Amino acid sequence: MIEEHANGLLLNRTTMLGERNWRDDDTYKLIFSPNGHAVYQFQGHNMELSDGEAMLLNPHEIHKQLRHTSEKWIVELQPAFIAEVAQELSGSRVDPMFALVACKHPLLHQWFSTTRLYLGMAATEKESALWLENSWIQLAMVLLRLVPGTHSDKWDMKGYEPTVHIVLDALKQSYQQDWTLDKMVQLTQLGKYQFSHLFKKETGLSPYSWLQIYRVIQSQKLLRHTDASILSVALEVGFKNVSSYHAVFRRIYGQTPGLFRKSICNV
Known part of the structure; x- marks a missing residue:
C-alpha cells in the first residue's frame, strides 16, 4: 500500500523486506516495525528495531535497510511541513534535527493501527486523502513530543507503565x-x-x-x-x-x- 499526499507519503509493505540499496532521502523518514525484527545500516553503526519500535531519520540521513522479518511502515514527511508544525508549537524557526534513537510509545502504535484500519475502510481516494491530511498533523505533533531532538530539551514520558x-x-x-x-x-x-x-x-x-x-x-x-x-x-x-x-x-x-x-x- 502506498498513499501520497502533499505533506508526505505513507508506505506499508509485507514483501520485498530483504536488503535494499543505500538511500539519501530529502524528507524526514519514520520507519516503524509493528512486529518482527528489522536492521538498518548507517555510516559507522547499525540500528535494530523490534516489535512496536520506530526510528525517525532526518533529511539526507544516509542509510540502508538490511532486513525486515515481517512488516514495515514508512512515513516520509516534508521538511517544510515539520518545520511549520514545530514553529506553530514552539515558535522556533529552526528546522528540527531529531536524535537517531529507537522509540516506542503507545501513541505511535495507536496512530499506525488507527490509520491502517481507517484506510482499509475508506471507500474513495478522496476519503483517504482527507484522512491523511488531518492525520499528518497529528503524527507530526506526536513525533515532536516523543522523539528527542534539537527542537526541545524535554522528553515526554507520559503513557508508559x-x-x-x-x-x-x-x-x-x-x-x-x-x-x-x-x-x-x-x-x-x-x-x-x-x-x-x-x-x-x-x-x-x-x-x-x-x-x-x-x-x-x-x-x-x-x-x-x-x-x-x-x-x-x-x-x-x-x-x-x-x-x-x-x-x-x-x-x-x-x-x-x-x-x-x-x-x-x-x-
Whole structure:
C-alpha cells in the first residue's frame, strides 16, 4: 500500500523486506516495525528495531535497510511541513534535527493501527486523502513530543507503565547523578532482569541508554547558551569523561558537540 499526499507519503509493505540499496532521502523518514525484527545500516553503526519500535531519520540521513522479518511502515514527511508544525508549537524557526534513537510509545502504535484500519475502510481516494491530511498533523505533533531532538530539551514520558514512569521521573529529576542499574532497581519492586526487560519493552531503549541520550539532550542548552568547554559540558550533564559524551552525541546526531555548537551559532 502506498498513499501520497502533499505533506508526505505513507508506505506499508509485507514483501520485498530483504536488503535494499543505500538511500539519501530529502524528507524526514519514520520507519516503524509493528512486529518482527528489522536492521538498518548507517555510516559507522547499525540500528535494530523490534516489535512496536520506530526510528525517525532526518533529511539526507544516509542509510540502508538490511532486513525486515515481517512488516514495515514508512512515513516520509516534508521538511517544510515539520518545520511549520514545530514553529506553530514552539515558535522556533529552526528546522528540527531529531536524535537517531529507537522509540516506542503507545501513541505511535495507536496512530499506525488507527490509520491502517481507517484506510482499509475508506471507500474513495478522496476519503483517504482527507484522512491523511488531518492525520499528518497529528503524527507530526506526536513525533515532536516523543522523539528527542534539537527542537526541545524535554522528553515526554507520559503513557508508559507506572513502574517505568517512576524511574523515568527520577532520572529526569537527577540526570547528573551517577546512576547505576542497582540504584534504578531500588525504585521498583522488580529484579534487575525483570526491570531491564520491562524498560526496554516499554521505551525501546535500555535504562542506561535512555539516561545517556537524555543527558545529551540536556547538554544542548549549554552548547547553545554558554561558551563552556566541551569537557565542562560533558561533566555538567553527568558524563564521566568527554569521550563517552562524544560517542553518544555522534551516534544520535552524526556529528561532534563542537560541530553542533558551530552549526547552531550560524543559524
